[in-house]
Amino acid sequence: MSRLHEIGPVMLVGAGKMGIALARGWLDAGLPPGNLVLVDPVPGDAARELAEDFGLVINSEALGLQPNVLVLAVKPQIIAEVMKTLAPVIGNHTLVLSIAAGVSIASLSEGLGTGRVVRSMPNTPAQIGKGISGAVAGPDVARQDRDAADALLAAAGQVVWFDAEGDLDAVTAVSGSGPAYVFNMVEALAAAGIAQGLPEHVAMQLARQTVIGAAALMEADPAPASVLRQNVTSPNGTTAAALDVLMASDGLTPLLERAVVAARQRSEELGRN
Numbered sequence: 653m654s655r656l657h658e659i660g661p662v663m664l665v666g667a668g669k670m671g672i673a674l675a676r677g678w679l680d681a682g683l684p685p686g687n688l689v690l691v692d693p694v695p696g697d698a699a700r701e702l703a704e705d706f707g708l709v710i711n712s713e714a715l716g717l718q719p720n721v722l723v724l725a726v727k728p729q730i731i732a733e734v735m736k737t738l739a740p741v742i743g744n745h746t747l748v749l750s751i752a753a754g755v756s757i758a759s760l761s762e763g764l765g766t767g768r769v770v771r772s773m774p775n776t777p778a779q780i781g782k783g784i785s786g787a788v789a790g791p792d793v794a795r796q797d798r799d800a801a802d803a804l805l806a807a808a809g810q811v812v813w814f815d816a817e818g819d820l821d822a823v824t825a826v827s828g829s830g831p832a833y834v835f836n837m838v839e840a841l842a843a844a845g846i847a848q849g850l851p852e853h854v855a856m857q858l859a860r861q862t863v864i865g866a867a868a869l870m871e872a873d874p875a876p877a878s879v880l881r882q883n884v885t886s887p888n889g890t891t892a893a894a895l896d897v898l899m900a901s902d903g904l905t906p907l908l909e910r911a912v913v914a915a916r917q918r919s920e921e922l923g924r925n
């Protein structure tokens with residue numbers, strides 16, 4: 653039996669892009685639909701579709717419930733306001749699992765009046781069970797709370813637990829936001845193909861399938877990324893010519909480092925709001 657069966661009622665507050673990605677992952681991994689309720693003042697198409705597909709309870713009926721796990725998936729900018737409305741939902745037995753970027757365990761605990769808080773950072777491949785999450789448990793989190801949070805996050809993919817909460821800002825910058833960097837690389841590679849005279853739809857097909865194929869190969873072959881890169885690189889060939897540009901001192905590595913620093917700083921800023 654999946655660990656998800658043992659968690660009991662889960663309330664997802666914020667049925668947006670990431671909330672729905674997680675909810676789909678949980679339901680696909682065996683969370684009983686009767687144990688999941690959605691709270692979102694204006695549920696979008698994806699939320700309504702999910703609710704319809706699985707017969708989920710949405711909004712008003714949900715608010716009378718004190719769930720075993722309250723998952724907070726609203727934007728960091730409004731989380732303080734949203735927490736003010738959630739006091740009646742927090743029972744003695746309620747664990748809070750936040751996925752909000754930057755928002756500290758201390759402010760979550762203060763806002764909700766409970767120390768049973770896990771702060772986490774998943775990413776959107778959660779929707780197909782291929783995500784990765786970082787997580788930190790607050791000081792009042794018991795072993796069984798941590799197991800429940802781990803089961804929810806593990807349904808979405810891999811989970812890495814950290815002792816230091818500050819590490820989650822770096823996790824956010826690397827893997828939380830990371831899928832967007834890869835999608836942007838597909839856009840950039842397609843644009844480069846178009847600049848070389850390929851039709852737009854063909855350039856996009858080539859770029860997209862190249863990233864899909866490379867990711868699938870990396871999943872199937874445990875060799876380090878550097879070895880997989882070397883396997884593409886014939887001596888003095890075309891890839892070597894391109895990598896001379898990408899791996900130059902002003903190439904992809906310093907660019908990504910700047911991008912990750914910017915994301916980390918933004919995560920820290922969001923936490924100060």
Ligand SMILES: NC(=O)C1=CN([C@@H]2O[C@H](COP(=O)(O)OP(=O)(O)OC[C@H]3O[C@@H](n4cnc5c(N)ncnc54)[C@H](OP(=O)(O)O)[C@@H]3O)[C@@H](O)[C@H]2O)C=CC1
Pocket residue numbers: 665666667668669670671691692693694695696725726727728730734751752753773774775776828829
């Ligand atoms: N997107 C991602 O890849 C990731 C996001 N996160 C975190 O997840 C959280 C949500 O991000 P994301 O899904 O991208 O954002 P979205 O805007 O897509 O989702 C937030 C949802 O919360 C809803 N909402 C607004 N007010 C309330 C309320 N009072 N009660 C309940 N729900 C409310 C919004 O509705 P409406 O649109 O009508 O305002 C929206 O549906 C953020 O904290 C973000 O940091 C974490 C990891 C990855």
Ligand SMILES: O=C(O)[C@@H]1CCC=N1
Pocket residue numbers: 753824828829
């Ligand atoms: O862009 C954001 O702020 C959120 C957090 C990580 C991914 N999306």
